[in-house]
Amino acid sequence: MDALAEAVVAGAPPEVLEREEVPREYLAAHVREEDTGMFAGVEDKDVRKSLRVGPVQMPELAPDEVLVAVMASAVNYNSVWTAMFEPVPTFAFLRRFGKEGGYAARHAQPYHVIGSDAAGVVVRAGAGVRRWRVGDHVVATCIQVDDQEPATHADGMLGAGQRAWGFETNFGGLAHYAVVRASQLLPKPGHLTWEEAASNMLTASTSYRMLISDRGxxxxxxxxxxxxxxTGGLGAFAVQLVKNAGGIPVGVVSSERKAELLRSLGCDVVINRSEIGIGGELTPERTIEQGKRLGRLIRREVxxxxxxxxxYVGRSTFGISVFVVRRGGTVVTCGSSTGYRHEYDNRYLWMNLKRIIGSHAANLQEQAECSRLFSLGKLVPVLSSVYPLADVAEAVRLVQRNAHIGKVGVRCLAPRDGGGVTDPDLRDRIGDERLTTLRNAA
Structure with missing residues (x-):
C-alpha cells in the first residue's frame, strides 16, 4: 500500500492527504486486450481466467474530475460482461471514447480497470471542481454524462454522451483508486459502512428510476x-421500493433458499420459478402457457x-411479462441478462393497451433522491457477502453463476468490514439488524 493510501486508511485529516504524493501506479482489477479471444469456442467462460489484480498506471486528472481512494466497491453484472468479453469486448467502448481526444484519450488503454460502484475518500480534485474537497467521504454513481450536450439538461440519461463508468469508461471502482467526474459524486450516508455504501447506488437508483421516477x-x-x-441486486431494491410506495410486490426466485431470504425482506408474495415451468425451448406457445400459469398463481395470492x-432478465421472461400484466399495464425493462432478443405476442400488447418502458440507470437527481431514502431508513442495503480485492475474480464468478443473493461487495483499501460509520446514532435508530438483513440471513 502506498503512503497516500496508508494515510487514508489511518483516517488522516485533509491537510495530511494533500501533502502525500499520488502514486504513479495503483492496484486494480482489470482485463487485458490481449486476452479478448481466450473464450472463443469455450462454453463456460470462467471470469476467473480473465480477471487480473495488479498494478496499472495512474492517469492524469482532468479539471472536472476527482481522484477517490476506494475503500470498498461492489460487483455488478457489467463486470461479468466485461470479463467474458461479451457481447463485445469493452475495449471497443474505450477506443471509441478515446477518439474524442483530449482527456478522453487516456481511456484507450490495453487494459480496462472495471467496476461501476465505489465508496471512498476524495484525495484530489481537479481545478474545475467546486463542490468536493480532499477528505470528503463520497459514493460514486455509475453514469458519466456530457454536460455540454443539450439533451443532458433535460435528462442526463437522454444524452448520447452518457456512459456507464467502469464499463464504457476506464479507471473504474474495483481498485485502490478511481477516477470519477465530480458530477458522479454524492455524500456517503454516514450510518453505512464502507462496504454497505458501496453496494447500493447502481442497482438501487436503477430500480428507483424504473419504478418511482416520473420517467418509469x-x-x-x-x-x-x-x-x-x-433476490438479485435490482430485485431486492425493487421489493423495498414497491413496499414503501404502498404497492404489493410479487417476487419470483429460482430456489426455495432464495424464497426464504425474500420473505425476510418483507415481500408479500413469493413464487418459485419452477412453479411456472421456465426453462427449455422458447416457443410462442410455451411462453403463453407459462404466462397463464403465472397469472393463475398471482391471482390465487392477490x-x-x-x-x-x-x-431485467430479458429473453427468458419478457414474453411472459408482456402477457401477464393486466389491460393497460406496464412492463419496465433495464436489461437482458438471459439474452437481448425478446419475442412476445404483440396482440396482447396492442389490443390490451399495455406499455413497454425502456429504462437505463438513473440521472444524478434520481440518484440523489434514492440516496436520501437510505438516510431516512426507507431503503436498507442488500449486501450478502464481501470479498477482498485480491479475490475479486471469485466474487465476479459468484455473480456470473447466479449463485449470489442481493449484492456482492469488495473491500479495496478498507482493511476489514464495518469501517466508515460516522453517524452511529442514525445506525442505531434504523437498527443494525435491518441494515444487515440479507447478510445475516445468508
Missing part, C-alpha cells in the same frame, strides 16, 4: 408489481393481475 412505471398505492429475480412487471 410510477408505482402507486395498491399496485401489484411482478418482480423477476427478486386476487388480480399485476399492474407492472419489473423485468
Amino acid at each position: 412505471a410510477r408505482v402507486k398505492l395498491g399496485d401489484v408489481v411482478l418482480i423477476w429475480g427478486a 386476487g388480480e393481475d399485476p399492474h407492472i412487471a419489473f423485468d
